[in-house]
Amino acid sequence: xxxxxxxxxxxxxxxxxxxxxxxxxxxxxxxxxxxxxxxxxxxxxxxxxxxxxxxxxxxxxxxxxxxxxxxxxxxxxxxxxxxxxxxxxxxxxxxxxxxxxxxxxxxxxxxxxxxxxxxxxxxxxxxxxxxxxxxxxxxxxxxxxxxxxxxxxxxxxxxxxxxxxxxxxxxxxxxxxxxxxxxxxxxxxxxxxxxxxxxxxxxxxxxxxxxxxxxxxxxxxxxxxxxxxxxxxxxxxxxxxxxxxxxxxxxxxxxxxxxxxxxxxxxxxxxxxxxxxxxxxxxxxxxxxxxxxxxxxxxxxxxxxxxxxxxxxxxxxxxxxxxxxxxxxxxxxxxxxxxxxxxxxxxxxxxxxxxxxxxxxxxxxxxxxxxxxxxxxxxxxxxxxxxxxxxxxxxxxxxxxxxxxxxxxxxxxxxxxxxxxxxxxxxxxxxxxxxxxx
Numbered sequence: 001x002x003x004x005x006x007x008x009x010x011x012x013x014x015x016x017x018x019x020x021x022x023x024x025x026x027x028x029x030x031x032x033x034x035x036x037x038x039x040x041x042x043x044x045x046x047x048x049x050x051x052x053x054x055x056x057x058x059x060x061x062x063x064x065x066x067x068x069x070x071x072x073x074x075x076x077x078x079x080x081x082x083x084x085x086x087x088x089x090x091x092x093x094x095x096x097x098x099x100x101x102x103x104x105x106x107x108x109x110x111x112x113x114x115x116x117x118x119x120x121x122x123x124x125x126x127x128x129x130x131x132x133x134x135x136x137x138x139x140x141x142x143x144x145x146x147x148x149x150x151x152x153x154x155x156x157x158x159x160x161x162x163x164x165x166x167x168x169x170x171x172x173x174x175x176x177x178x179x180x181x182x183x184x185x186x187x188x189x190x191x192x193x194x195x196x197x198x199x200x201x202x203x204x205x206x207x208x209x210x211x212x213x214x215x216x217x218x219x220x221x222x223x224x225x226x227x228x229x230x231x232x233x234x235x236x237x238x239x240x241x242x243x244x245x246x247x248x249x250x251x252x253x254x255x256x257x258x259x260x261x262x263x264x265x266x267x268x269x270x271x272x273x274x275x276x277x278x279x280x281x282x283x284x285x286x287x288x289x290x291x292x293x294x295x296x297x298x299x300x301x302x303x304x305x306x307x308x309x310x311x312x313x314x315x316x317x318x319x320x321x322x323x324x325x326x327x328x329x330x331x332x333x334x335x336x337x338x339x340x341x342x343x344x345x346x347x348x349x350x351x352x353x354x355x356x357x358x359x360x361x362x363x364x365x366x367x368x369x370x371x372x373x374x375x376x377x378x379x380x381x382x383x384x385x386x387x388x389x390x391x392x393x394x395x396x397x398x399x400x401x402x403x404x405x406x407x408x409x410x411x412x413x414x415x416x417x418x419x420x421x422x423x424x425x426x427x428x429x430x431x432x433x434x435x436x437x438x
Contacts, residue, residue, distance in 0.1 A: 244274030247363030336406035
């Protein structure tokens with residue numbers, strides 16, 4: 001494992017801000033750690049909730065902040081988060097998109113879905129559930145699992161928020177011991193942590209406002225609030241430094257009188273990596289044919305160059321067989337493969353065993369994938385890779401896959417776009433696993 005870099009932001013780092021992009025972040029962690037309450041607190045204290053909406057989440061005269069995100073009837077009845085709920089708010093310095101991920105182990109797949117596109121993750125830790133008086137305390141398994149998954153999914157920034165410190169006898173000792181355990185775990189797992197911050201989501205301490213009136217240095221912490229940290233986190237950079245790759249999502253046919261494409265088809269989608277411009281040589285996968293880019297249109301159909309993370313319409317210099325699911329790739333930069341070594345976050349209710357065949361989705365292309373071998377299973381408690389013959393639900397492991405057709409990939413550490421696949425059960429059509437190319 002590589003060493004983690006843990007840097008706690010200081011007030012000097014939190015200067016007034018600048019043209020930062022909207023930050024998409026998720027809250028995750030174990031069951032009942034206060035994730036929904038924290039988001040409710042952020043919405044209320046940043047004045048992002050209307051009074052009539054706030055009045056609708058009153059229970060016995062008290063405001064239940066968790067109900068601001070738990071919108072499903074089953075969530076309100078059971079008092080748990082089941083699906084990912086997205087909410088929006090903004091401050092003077094930045095706009096935010098929040099995903100409230102469920103903490104229950106059986107809904108890990110929902111959390112993985114939210115984390116795969118997040119710019120940051122706030123992992124909540126409930127101080128009242130831990131042996132906080134013990135400097136060698138053990139973290140909860142789901143805290144470890146969610147932190148590992150966020151790191152595997154390359155969430156750019158991970159923040160630990162130690163919650164419910166208002167409910168312990170000695171908040172300073174509790175925060176010191178819990179933050180020490182988090183640092184130890186993060187270093188062993190190779191997880192770079194942006195900050196560790198004490199909060200009380202229920203009372204609002206250190207979420208939007210620093211500490212509280214009576215204890216400005218609450219928990220012995222004098223750093224920035226959680227919101228101040230979030231305001232300064234970087235967004236996910238577009239993968240412009242990689243070779244050009246473009247998954248075709250839609251094929252549009254124009255008449256020669258209606259468009260400058262002179263009757264040729266326009267291939268629409270979002271540029272995954274690199275950039276595209278007229279005159280560029282490309283190769284089409286899976287056919288292997290080559291062509292030259294004749295015209296590039298942006299999302300508003302204006303001619304010009306388009307780079308990664310932006311939508312584009314591409315017209316080729318000649319008619320070739322291209323349909324939804326095909327990839328347009330920079331010539332000479334990708335070698336298609338039919339066998340992959342990958343890390344899998346297993347999400348199905350049935351265990352993963354060698355020999356099973358699944359549908360694999362890469363971009364917009366579906367191919368059959370057979371599990372050749374299960375190499376290792378990650379023990380989330382010891383972080384050791386152990387020999388295994390199967391992966392149970394919510395396990396993380398290393399597997400080898402054989403594909404029916406070759407695909408062009410890059411290691412996930414190099415590209416989130418080209419290094420990720422989704423496995424789908426061929427019978428039930430349920431999402432079975434998240435695949436990260438090693």
